[in-house]
Amino acid sequence: MANEQGIKTDPWKLKTPPLSSDYEMYKDEKDGREVIVCVVGKTTLLYDYRCLADLHAMLKAHGDWMDLGSADEQKPAKEGTVEAWGRSENNPIGGWYGLKKGLRGRFGMYVPPLMEKLGLAELTHNAKGNQMRAI
Numbered sequence: 724m725a726n727e728q729g730i731k732t733d734p735w736k737l738k739t740p741p742l743s744s745d746y747e748m749y750k751d752e753k754d755g756r757e758v759i760v761c762v763v764g765k766t767t768l769l770y771d772y773r774c775l776a777d778l779h780a781m782l783k784a785h786g787d788w789m790d791l792g793s794a795d796e797q798k799p800a801k802e803g804t805v806e807a808w809g810r811s812e813n814n815p816i817g818g819w820y821g822l823k824k825g826l827r828g829r830f831g832m833y834v835p836p837l838m839e840k841l842g843l844a845e846l847t848h849n850a851k852g853n854q855m856r857a858i
Contacts, residue, residue, distance in 0.1 A: 734762070737836040740791060740846050740853040748837050758822060761833045766826065774809065774820040774834060779843045781808060782857035791835055791846075791853045796821065796828035805855060806831035 729735050734747035746763040750772060757772035782789060792804025800807035809820045809830030820834075821827025835855045838844040846855045 731760070735837060735840055737833075737840060739832055740793075740835060740848055741850050742848050743850075746833065748833070753822070756822075759834075759837070763833070767823070768826045768829065768833065769822040770830065770834060771816060771820045771822060773816070774830070775838060775841070775843065777815045777820075778805070778808070778834065778838065779857055781814070782844060782855065785857075788847075788854040788856045791831035791855060793830070793832035794828050796825060798828070800828075800831075804831060805835060809834070 734749040759770045761768040790804045792801040792806040819827045
């Protein structure tokens with residue numbers, strides 16, 4: 724990472740896939756685990772840091788565009804989407820990459836723009852129904 728961006732004092736400044744909302748993310752450690760802290764307004768979400776490498780590998784294997792399918796934790800994720808994969812028993816960690824109970828969803832909203840910023844994926848930026856694929 725050039726100039727250590729992605730730390731608490733210099734977070735990644737991101738926009739949701741439709742480019743409608745700003746938020747920030749940075750790498751940190753919690754309970755001995757590397758995490759991505761996602762700050763959206765007054766809400767803070769946490770994702771397991773390894774989701775970046777795992778999602779990139781899954782998208783490479785998928786080989787095509789995939790719907791993001793963002794959903795809150797309490798709502799079911801549409802099958803075959805990035806959101807569904809981010810909470811699936813069949814992903815590399817066997818479940819949720821989101822770590823904060825009650826706020827574990829929205830994986831398909833907040834993680835893909837970071838992947839794009841890091842040069843790991845490209846995203847569409849439509850009002851609805853966005854997709855991503857590995858670079």
